[in-house]
Amino acid sequence: MTVASRAASPEVAGREVSLELIGLRRRFGSVVALDGLTFSVPPGEVFGFLGPNGAGKTTAMRAIFGVVALEGGQVRWQGQPVTEQARRRFGYMPEERGLYPGMQIMEQLEYLGRLHDMTAASARDAARHWIKRLGLAGRESAKLEALSHGNQQRVQLAAALMHDPELLVLDEPFAGLDPGGVDDMTEILAERARAGVTVLFSSHQLDLVEHICQAVAIIHRGRVVTQGAVSDLERGDRPRLAVRVAGDQAGDWAARLDPALASVEQVNSGMVVLTLAPGADSQKVLDAARAAGAVEHFSFASRRLSEVFRDVTGEEA
Amino acid sequence: MNSKWIRLTAIIAEREIRQRGRSRAFAVSTIVLLLVVAAAVVIPAILARTAKPQRVGIVGGQAAAMTEIVREAGRLTGTGVTVVPQPSLAAGEAALRSGQLDVLLVNDSEVVVKQVSLADSSGSGGGLASAIADVAGLSRLLGQLPPGAAGRGVTLPVRGLSPPSASLSRRLTGLFTVVLVWVLISAYGSQIAMGVGEEKQNRIVEVILASVRPIQLLVGKVTGIGVLALAQAALMVAVFLGLGAAVGSSLAHGAAPGIVIVGAVFLVLGYACYCTAFAAVILPVQVPLIVAYALSYTVIYANGANLFYKVLGFFPPTAPVAMPVLYAAGDVPAWQAAISAVLVAVGTVWMARTAATIYGRSILRTGSRVRLRQVLARGEAA
Numbered sequence: 001m002t003v004a005s006r007a008a009s010p011e012v013a014g015r016e017v018s019l020e021l022i023g024l025r026r027r028f029g030s031v032v033a034l035d036g037l038t039f040s041v042p043p044g045e046v047f048g049f050l051g052p053n054g055a056g057k058t059t060a061m062r063a064i065f066g067v068v069a070l071e072g073g074q075v076r077w078q079g080q081p082v083t084e085q086a087r088r089r090f091g092y093m094p095e096e097r098g099l100y101p102g103m104q105i106m107e108q109l110e111y112l113g114r115l116h117d118m119t120a121a122s123a124r125d126a127a128r129h130w131i132k133r134l135g136l137a138g139r140e141s142a143k144l145e146a147l148s149h150g151n152q153q154r155v156q157l158a159a160a161l162m163h164d165p166e167l168l169v170l171d172e173p174f175a176g177l178d179p180g181g182v183d184d185m186t187e188i189l190a191e192r193a194r195a196g197v198t199v200l201f202s203s204h205q206l207d208l209v210e211h212i213c214q215a216v217a218i219i220h221r222g223r224v225v226t227q228g229a230v231s232d233l234e235r236g237d238r239p240r241l242a243v244r245v246a247g248d249q250a251g252d253w254a255a256r257l258d259p260a261l262a263s264v265e266q267v268n269s270g271m272v273v274l275t276l277a278p279g280a281d282s283q284k285v286l287d288a289a290r291a292a293g294a295v296e297h298f299s300f301a302s303r304r305l306s307e308v309f310r311d312v313t314g315e316e317a
Numbered sequence: 318m319n320s321k322w323i324r325l326t327a328i329i330a331e332r333e334i335r336q337r338g339r340s341r342a343f344a345v346s347t348i349v350l351l352l353v354v355a356a357a358v359v360i361p362a363i364l365a366r367t368a369k370p371q372r373v374g375i376v377g378g379q380a381a382a383m384t385e386i387v388r389e390a391g392r393l394t395g396t397g398v399t400v401v402p403q404p405s406l407a408a409g410e411a412a413l414r415s416g417q418l419d420v421l422l423v424n425d426s427e428v429v430v431k432q433v434s435l436a437d438s439s440g441s442g443g444g445l446a447s448a449i450a451d452v453a454g455l456s457r458l459l460g461q462l463p464p465g466a467a468g469r470g471v472t473l474p475v476r477g478l479s480p481p482s483a484s485l486s487r488r489l490t491g492l493f494t495v496v497l498v499w500v501l502i503s504a505y506g507s508q509i510a511m512g513v514g515e516e517k518q519n520r521i522v523e524v525i526l527a528s529v530r531p532i533q534l535l536v537g538k539v540t541g542i543g544v545l546a547l548a549q550a551a552l553m554v555a556v557f558l559g560l561g562a563a564v565g566s567s568l569a570h571g572a573a574p575g576i577v578i579v580g581a582v583f584l585v586l587g588y589a590c591y592c593t594a595f596a597a598v599i600l601p602v603q604v605p606l607i608v609a610y611a612l613s614y615t616v617i618y619a620n621g622a623n624l625f626y627k628v629l630g631f632f633p634p635t636a637p638v639a640m641p642v643l644y645a646a647g648d649v650p651a652w653q654a655a656i657s658a659v660l661v662a663v664g665t666v667w668m669a670r671t672a673a674t675i676y677g678r679s680i681l682r683t684g685s686r687v688r689l690r691q692v693l694a695r696g697e698a699a
Binding site: 065066067084088090092094096100101102103107111115116 | 524
């Protein structure tokens with residue numbers, strides 16, 4: 001991304017954004033795929049796009065590329081409605097992988113590069129670069145169908161990266177990858193983001209998302225149910241505490257706490273998980289615990305992303 | 318439509334040419350089609366040469382000299398001849414009509430056949446009747462007949478008992494054109510349909526349509542495959558004309574420049590019109606093609622096309638097949654063929670747009686059928 005385009009990026013609530021999905025609507029028969037979907041992605045970040053099956057992730061990603069017609073809403077790039085020209089600067093890895101099975105991978109990558117405004121020569125160079133980078137050197141003239149499933153995935157990623165896109169959209173990029181492939185993919189996404197590329201990907205593997213993404217949007221039934229930085233989501237809007245008092249297996253001490261201070265979420269063999277009331281002082285909880293006995297454990301507890309996901313969607317990822 | 322639009326479309330066309338042009342299927346189909354054309358030209362010519370001995374009647378003059386002329390002509394043309402003297406011209410003509418005779422030589426004045434073929438009347442044919450006319454004419458000249466007689470020419474006139482079927486070979490060339498249009502549209506139309514199906518199935522369309530429009534993908538694909546189809550057609554025509562000339566086949570005699578040009582124009586238009594449609598839907602669009610193709614035989618073998626077929630010649634879906642036949646059979650003048658070509662061109666542009674809309678709408682909707690109403694509604698969105 002150039003300095004000039006960075007300067008042109010609009011800001012939403014103090015955050016710079018490059019990609020905005022605003023009020024997207026789309027039905028398929030009686031099924032509502034997108035129901036006013038709205039979120040924005042900042043540049044230079046790896047942004048996770050999460051939601052249960054059928055939540056509308058793939059439809060939203062296709063809408064970015066104009067391969068699904070919208071009934072309402074708008075996709076904006078750097079403050080402007082997305083144009084055909086802008087789309088050729090995007091890279092896309094669809095969920096159902098799409099390449100020609102009978103075409104040689106070098107030729108295939110060159111072809112896709114040229115469709116993204118590259119010259120034949122630069123497409124050839126880029127194809128060589130990514131083939132090497134993704135560990136496919138020596139397979140240039142192999143047909144796609146002759147490669148293993150994992151290697152086909154790598155070619156698909158190379159296809160999305162060929163033209164050095166400003167926006168990278170990947171639908172379930174980790175699905176079907178072996179651990180080595182997951183590492184390569186993770187590394188490349190992080191590297192692209194550091195280079196200023198906006199990276200948006202969807203995934204079911206929340207542990208991976210937690211590890212890779214700076215921010216996520218969780219969608220359910222076609223609308224965003226929560227979004228924000230991963231660290232914020234894990235902390236939650238109210239801090240949580242985990243406290244254990246020696247000898248109190250049932251956590252009776254916590255039951256006597258003032259509800260205006262904190263409320264008990266769960267007790268697990270003496271470990272009490274509490275949610276602090278807004279503006280409450282955590283040290284007052286510590287005081288109450290010490291009054292009940294020796295405090296063996298006292299910490300702020302963070303939620304796993306999977307818990308956040310379950311809370312907001314009511315479903316397992 | 319700007320230069321970038323064309324460049325992207327050309328990249329798509331180039332891929333089709335490269336991938337398909339070097340495929341085994343293309344090589345095999347080219348060879349098979351060329352062999353079929355070669356066989357269609359050469360086999361009838363060979364059969365004609367090894368034809369049964371011809372019965373030649375002679376009337377008037379000296380029987381020995383005339384028999385010698387006929388035998389000489391037989392030797393020149395490689396035809397076995399049997400000379401049958403006839404008592405009178407009337408008896409000879411009656412024998413011709415009944416098929417007992419093939420040719421009748423009337424002493425020093427003319428050669429009579431049942432029907433003059435276009436090849437013979439144009440003087441370029443190698444038929445027995447014209448050879449007899451040549452030899453008899455030469456012998457008359459050598460016989461130092463009065464200068465007035467010689468002045469009528471070296472070759473005796475060849476007369477047909479029934480009016481000549483002047484455009485038979487033109488019609489055969491027209492038939493060749495129709496068969497070519499039909500074969501190419503069918504063969505390449507199915508390739509386009511299969512290519513589109515493959516792209517839909519393996520979802521590469523999603524990647525491609527992220528950077529180009531459906532109509533570019535459609536036009537690029539149809540153009541690329543079309544270049545291959547035309548290359549194949551040009552080879553077939555070259556073999557047809559080349560071999561036809563070499564073996565003196567009457568099939569190629571009708572290939573007047575006008576018929577070749579009209580055939581080529583409608584081949585391109587017919588391909589463009591149908592093959593864009595094939596990318597979107599197959600069955601319904603095949604119907605007019607089949608109708609025009611089937612009816613074309615009635616025009617080729619009848620004397621004069623009926624009004625219905627003439628209407629088909631101007632109706633864009635059927636014109637690519639109907640018009641070359643009408644023109645070849647001499648049923649329409651060149652300016653009418655030109656009007657028809659313009660109509661088909663306009664129809665093709667409409668067809669390409671409609672097909673691209675249907676194609677664009679259906680290609681991204683796997684799993685659920687696209688209703689016609691959905692396709693036509695908001696067609697511009699695609």
